[in-house]
Amino acid sequence: MIFHDFIRDSxxxxxxxxxxxxxxxxxxxxxxxxxxxxxxxxxxxLVAHRKAAAVVAPLTSDGKYLLVRQERVPIRAxxxxxxxxxxxxxxxxxxxxxxxxxxxxxxxxSGHELALDGELIxxxxxxxxxxxxxxxxxxxxxxxxxxxxxxxEQDENEAITECRAFSRxxxxxxxxxxxxxxANTLSAFARLCALELF
Amino acid sequence: MIFHDFIRDSxxxxxxxxxxxxxxxxxxxxxxxxxxxxxxxxxxxLVAHRKAAAVVAPLTSDGKYLLVRQERVPIRAxxxxxxxxxxxxxxxxxxxxxxxxxxxxxxxxSGHELALDGELIxxxxxxxxxxxxxxxxxxxxxxxxxxxxxxxEQDENEAITECRAFSRxxxxxxxxxxxxxxANTLSAFARLCALELF
Numbered sequence: 547m548i549f550h551d552f553i554r555d556s557x558x559x560x561x562x563x564x565x566x567x568x569x570x571x572x573x574x575x576x577x578x579x580x581x582x583x584x585x586x587x588x589x590x591x592l593v594a595h596r597k598a599a600a601v602v603a604p605l606t607s608d609g610k611y612l613l614v615r616q617e618r619v620p621i622r623a624x625x626x627x628x629x630x631x632x633x634x635x636x637x638x639x640x641x642x643x644x645x646x647x648x649x650x651x652x653x654x655x656s657g658h659e660l661a662l663d664g665e666l667i668x669x670x671x672x673x674x675x676x677x678x679x680x681x682x683x684x685x686x687x688x689x690x691x692x693x694x695x696x697x698x699e700q701d702e703n704e705a706i707t708e709c710r711a712f713s714r715x716x717x718x719x720x721x722x723x724x725x726x727x728x729a730n731t732l733s734a735f736a737r738l739c740a741l742e743l744f
Numbered sequence: 745m746i747f748h749d750f751i752r753d754s755x756x757x758x759x760x761x762x763x764x765x766x767x768x769x770x771x772x773x774x775x776x777x778x779x780x781x782x783x784x785x786x787x788x789x790l791v792a793h794r795k796a797a798a799v800v801a802p803l804t805s806d807g808k809y810l811l812v813r814q815e816r817v818p819i820r821a822x823x824x825x826x827x828x829x830x831x832x833x834x835x836x837x838x839x840x841x842x843x844x845x846x847x848x849x850x851x852x853x854s855g856h857e858l859a860l861d862g863e864l865i866x867x868x869x870x871x872x873x874x875x876x877x878x879x880x881x882x883x884x885x886x887x888x889x890x891x892x893x894x895x896x897e898q899d900e901n902e903a904i905t906e907c908r909a910f911s912r913x914x915x916x917x918x919x920x921x922x923x924x925x926x927a928n929t930l931s932a933f934a935r936l937c938a939l940e941l942f
Contacts (some may be wrong), residue, residue: 556820561820575773617783622780672927672930678818703787722939728874732870739933740919
């Protein structure tokens, strides 16, 4: 996995023009003109830029998955999902910063941390909506988590109303029945299944 | 699955203010103030609005998954993914329109269609990035697909360079090794696994 220069021009890709058309601390939107391998004359595309994120699947030593219930304003609903959060933009080239973000979100959102013999296992990354945004999220399995001595330390802008441990079967059933419906948790589960870690 | 009034105020949620701050045929951005169950005084949030989409996992009668290789400008890469496309906004309340979109994208992007004894099986929906956008995508398994009589009919704005059938093991290995890395394909695979359809 390449953590450095994540999205850049290479092999047939060339940014011809990139005009900032919306600017906000949470979102920047660019009107772009880009040459691609199959469109050497360039194509016009709107690109939303967001910070990268880290997502962590916390597994307790007795084989349960921790999920947090979070109010999500854009969809006007509270849903069960894995802890996740954005990576400081200036540090995304640094693998340690990505791991620190995963562990910080684990602690802040679920009030848990890796046990002494716990492991943070990378599960690759994914693009939430690659037709419109460069946003990408790094996925991890935190195998062996325990309650943190300091408890949770929720970000004041977030609204996590609950954290609960679910058995493997409960977790899978929540995915099957559309109760789990965010790309972070679904993509982490997809990688766990494909890697035979679930 | 409720296809009607997908995202709306209910049970403790109330939109107080919703100002359009960016407007484009592909994306609208709103600056919002919303009461939530845990924040009855309201909270301030930026919400990106995008059309809903349909994603289809095409399975051939000999048990192979079809993937298309598509150039994705926001991430400056061509990646393997399941066919997908946006639903006409005025018709999203209509289950038939969602199914038609799935079958249209199957035909346009992969040049395949359901066989006479084929089935389009709903796998629920998901939110690609629910902290920032209301975008949601309906997932389907198209079990039993055959080459379409009319071939593919690619949208001129898209750049699909290839369509190929992969065995179950190849497909799973591509997910395990981060070759498949878009939320659409990963989320469809997650549901297939959870429903024991994979």
